[in-house]
Amino acid sequence: MNKRIFLAWTLSVMLGAFLLSGCANTAAGNAGSADTAAEAAAEKTERAKANEAVVGIAQDFDSLDPHHMTAAGTKEILFNIYEGLMKPNAAGEIVPAVASECEKSEDGKTYTFTLRDGVTFHNGEAVTAEDVVYSINRRRDGKDTAAQLEALSVIDEVQGEGNTVTITLKEASNEFLAHVMNAYIIPADYAELETKPVGTGPFKFVSRAVQDEMVLERFDEYWGEAPGLSKVTFKILENAEGLILGLQSGALDLVAHLSSDQIVQLEEGDFEIEEGSMNLVQALYLNNAVKPFDDVRVRQALSYAIDKQAVIDLAFDGYGIPLGTSMFPSFEKYYDASLTDYYPHDVEKAKELLAEAGYPDGFSMSITVPSNYTPHVNTATVLVEQLKEAGITATVEPVDWGTWLEEVYGNRQFESTITGLTSDNMTARKLLERFGSEVGNNFTNYNNADYDAILAEALQETDDAKQTELYKALEKNLTENAANVYLQDMADLVAVRKGLSGLTFYPIYVLDVSALHWAE
Amino acid sequence: MKYIFKRIGLLLITMILVSFLTFLAFEIVSGDPVRNMLGTDASPAQIEALRQELGLDKPFLSRYVSWLLGFFSGDLGRSFSYKQPVWELISSKLVITLALSLISFALIILVSIPLGVFSYQWVGGPLDGVRTAFNQLCMAVPPFFTGILLSWTFGVILKVFTPGDFPGFAKDPGGSFVHLFFAAICLSIPRIAMTVRMMRSTIVDEMNKAYVRTAISRGNNRWSVLTRHVLKNSLVLVVTFLGQTLAELVAASIVVEQVLGIPGLGRFLVASISHRDYPVVQAIVVILAFWVVLAGTISDIVNRRIDPRLRLGGEDE
Numbered sequence: 001m002n003k004r005i006f007l008a009w010t011l012s013v014m015l016g017a018f019l020l021s022g023c024a025n026t027a028a029g030n031a032g033s034a035d036t037a038a039e040a041a042a043e044k045t046e047r048a049k050a051n052e053a054v055v056g057i058a059q060d061f062d063s064l065d066p067h068h069m070t071a072a073g074t075k076e077i078l079f080n081i082y083e084g085l086m087k088p089n090a091a092g093e094i095v096p097a098v099a100s101e102c103e104k105s106e107d108g109k110t111y112t113f114t115l116r117d118g119v120t121f122h123n124g125e126a127v128t129a130e131d132v133v134y135s136i137n138r139r140r141d142g143k144d145t146a147a148q149l150e151a152l153s154v155i156d157e158v159q160g161e162g163n164t165v166t167i168t169l170k171e172a173s174n175e176f177l178a179h180v181m182n183a184y185i186i187p188a189d190y191a192e193l194e195t196k197p198v199g200t201g202p203f204k205f206v207s208r209a210v211q212d213e214m215v216l217e218r219f220d221e222y223w224g225e226a227p228g229l230s231k232v233t234f235k236i237l238e239n240a241e242g243l244i245l246g247l248q249s250g251a252l253d254l255v256a257h258l259s260s261d262q263i264v265q266l267e268e269g270d271f272e273i274e275e276g277s278m279n280l281v282q283a284l285y286l287n288n289a290v291k292p293f294d295d296v297r298v299r300q301a302l303s304y305a306i307d308k309q310a311v312i313d314l315a316f317d318g319y320g321i322p323l324g325t326s327m328f329p330s331f332e333k334y335y336d337a338s339l340t341d342y343y344p345h346d347v348e349k350a351k352e353l354l355a356e357a358g359y360p361d362g363f364s365m366s367i368t369v370p371s372n373y374t375p376h377v378n379t380a381t382v383l384v385e386q387l388k389e390a391g392i393t394a395t396v397e398p399v400d401w402g403t404w405l406e407e408v409y410g411n412r413q414f415e416s417t418i419t420g421l422t423s424d425n426m427t428a429r430k431l432l433e434r435f436g437s438e439v440g441n442n443f444t445n446y447n448n449a450d451y452d453a454i455l456a457e458a459l460q461e462t463d464d465a466k467q468t469e470l471y472k473a474l475e476k477n478l479t480e481n482a483a484n485v486y487l488q489d490m491a492d493l494v495a496v497r498k499g500l501s502g503l504t505f506y507p508i509y510v511l512d513v514s515a516l517h518w519a520e
Numbered sequence: 521m522k523y524i525f526k527r528i529g530l531l532l533i534t535m536i537l538v539s540f541l542t543f544l545a546f547e548i549v550s551g552d553p554v555r556n557m558l559g560t561d562a563s564p565a566q567i568e569a570l571r572q573e574l575g576l577d578k579p580f581l582s583r584y585v586s587w588l589l590g591f592f593s594g595d596l597g598r599s600f601s602y603k604q605p606v607w608e609l610i611s612s613k614l615v616i617t618l619a620l621s622l623i624s625f626a627l628i629i630l631v632s633i634p635l636g637v638f639s640y641q642w643v644g645g646p647l648d649g650v651r652t653a654f655n656q657l658c659m660a661v662p663p664f665f666t667g668i669l670l671s672w673t674f675g676v677i678l679k680v681f682t683p684g685d686f687p688g689f690a691k692d693p694g695g696s697f698v699h700l701f702f703a704a705i706c707l708s709i710p711r712i713a714m715t716v717r718m719m720r721s722t723i724v725d726e727m728n729k730a731y732v733r734t735a736i737s738r739g740n741n742r743w744s745v746l747t748r749h750v751l752k753n754s755l756v757l758v759v760t761f762l763g764q765t766l767a768e769l770v771a772a773s774i775v776v777e778q779v780l781g782i783p784g785l786g787r788f789l790v791a792s793i794s795h796r797d798y799p800v801v802q803a804i805v806v807i808l809a810f811w812v813v814l815a816g817t818i819s820d821i822v823n824r825r826i827d828p829r830l831r832l833g834g835e836d837e
Contacts, residue, residue, distance in 0.1 A: 063557075070560075070562075071559065145565065145569035145570065145573075146557070146566060150561070194602070210602055210788070211613075211783055212783035235684065237684055237778075238787070238791065239779055241668055245675060245683040245780075246781060249675040249676050249679075249683045249685070250682060251682045251685035400794055401794055402795070405556060406550050406552045409555075440564070441560060
């Protein structure tokens with residue numbers, strides 16, 4: 001019995017000791033990490049001193065191979081590693097990069113590129129004409145199916161000799177330079193792009209941990225202006241709260257694409273909020289092939305029923321530029337501002353049109369939204385209320401991104417959806433061609449004979465001014481026929497830690513970190 | 521011996537069943553890894569070519585069988601998205617999530633068992649209502665919310681750790697531990713509350729039993745009866761519950777990993793599901809199944825130690 005009592009006591013004492021040691025551990029942990037806390041505080045200045053920065057991003061990279069990447073979020077960041085013969089600048093012009101000069105023949109069918117002197121890859125090897133020919137061919141010769149770029153099929157032949165590369169086209173194309181930008185230059189026959197990317201850009205790849213981070217370092221032999229930072233880490237934090245906490249705790253120095261309710265959580269003293277635009281066309285995209293959206297009057301009624309400014313005010317705290325067609329203001333040359341208010345908010349008019357179309361009591365519709373894009377989900381919620389006023393009962397159907405891609409974008413099985421369409425190559429064509437009735441990615445099933453005719457003409461046109469007019473005619477056609485309910489070009493809100501400057505916005509979706517630098 | 525064979529058999533059956541169901545689930549839900557990889561501009565020819573390259577054009581059963589054969593020969597396959605062997609991708613994340621689960625589990629045991637015993641002392645007392653209310657609150661609070669709260673207090677204000685910057689075990693084991701410790705607190709609070717409530721009610725039940733009355737009427741004091749007999753008897757249920765908790769922790773860590781920026785298995789699982797990266801999902805799900813069966817086995821063995829009836833009355837003997 002005594003033994004038992006002894007045992008029981010030992011047990012209780014042990015339990016108590018466990019408890020205490022648990023507390024002691026916590027205390028020790030706290031004491032120990034008080035140092036790490038001081039370190040963390042010091043690290044902030046330390047990072048500025050070391051000329052480094054950490055950028056928070058919301059998703060991992062889909063591929064590090066520049067010819068295989070498709071996600072906008074990947075292209076956005078790898079812009080800092082890879083370059084084409086030409087590249088875009090912040091003003092929206094296409095400027096020479098790996099090439100120093102580009103000459104176009106009289107008939108517009110032959111482009112002669114002179115390679116820039118002294119351009120080297122991140123692995124130290126000089127860029128040769130052979131590398132350029134390889135890179136361009138990889139995107140068009142069919143050996144690597146996933147790397148094929150439809151737009152480069154216009155190329156007939158690529159020849160390299162010495163420091164010149166000559167590209168012959170099957171037919172003249174105004175947009176060729178915009179497409180050749182996407183043939184990022186990589187070393188010939190280099191097979192390790194996925195794990196050890198090598199390009200010619202201002203930053204070189206150091207390391208990557210899947211679903212965690214990617215580290216880049218300044219490329220000292222860069223041909224252009226040297227980047228301001230010596231090291232940039234891209235930290236992946238897919239959770240919105242996680243990103244904000246990361247900024248507040250000092251783990252991150254810059255986060256782009258924040259929502260208006262995220263930025264209010266940041267203290268003004270620590271961060272600058274910079275506002276650009278996302279350069280996309282956010283709209284309620286309608287499946288023009290299903291009832292009742294096959295009736296132009298119904299589509300127009302929807303356009304009248306919706307108040308874009310109210311959407312921007314309610315779901316985006318007023319940040320965003322209202323749009324009236326498939327074009328956004330940073331493509332200045334092609335943008336037609338007069339189309340924005342083509343359908344003023346007018347519920348009575350909407351009801352009249354609905355009655356005319358045979359729906360005096362309205363109808364029911366579904367709005368399919370990719371649930372991982374909160375801005376689109378919020379927009380849908382506001383639209384449901386606005387449509388209710390016109391007698392239309394809309395329901396929001398959230399689906400995950402994979403389902404959206406397959407069902408909505410691929411199989412066109414939807415009534416309406418909210419998304420943002422972009423142009424990743426600075427051409428109006430990318431935004432407008434997709435509404436041609438025979439085009440493969442026309443997921444809205446827009447089918448308009450006039451549109452098809454103008455589109456065919458525009459694609460054939462070699463005179464830039466005339467082509468621009470035709471593109472504007474296409475935009476007008478989309479607006480007049482209310483192909484979709486156009487909403488806005490969403491604002492791009494970027495939080496930047498005080499002291500870090502040099503952020504530049506581009507008319508396409510890229511985050512250029514080369515001009516970033518800490519103040520003295 | 522027989523017991524071990526039975527458990528291993530159970531493990532194999534569970535893993536095969538779970539992997540099959542996962543495979544089947546992906547077959548049924550919409551979403552296509554190929555379309556995901558090629559994006560919105562892909563041509564039908566590109567989609568077809570990549571589908572063949574990944575072997576996705578083969579019928580469902582033959583794909584599953586070849587995965588299963590690969591699995592039993594130690595090959596988890598290659599990730600679609602990352603084009604790297606799955607094992608290389610998940611091994612470092614597995615270590616982090618395992619560490620997080622074990623720290624949380626240790627916290628749960630060290631806090632809830634003593635607390636459960638003490639809370640029995642309060643039964644019917646003036647503070648019992650307060651305790652119950654507090655317990656309810658702790659059970660209801662989602663780890664995600666505690667995560668934000670703790671990150672804010674200890675990360676942003678007190679700077680004890682840096683949310684969003686998990687240093688990694690190789691670089692800074694101490695800092696990594698502190699980071700995981702806070703995540704573990706978030707994970708364990710609701711489970712501690714549940715365990716405490718469970719302990720309290722089983723002790724109350726047990727204390728009303730005849731043998732306790734007898735023991736007390738023979739002159740033993742309540743406390744010694746509690747620690748000597750009752751605790752042991754009430755532990756069986758609690759250990760079973762803790763076994764389930766151990767199994768659940770890995771899954772529960774997903775949100776906490778996201779909020780505190782810990783590069784663990786849970787986050788990777790969620791991302792891989794949305795990319796339809798089957799080989800990765802398949803591997804993680806099988807690991808989780810293994811973990812669940814293992815946790816069940818451990819709690820079973822512990823219970824057999826505590827309660828001899830389970831050893832004697834079991835069908836194995």
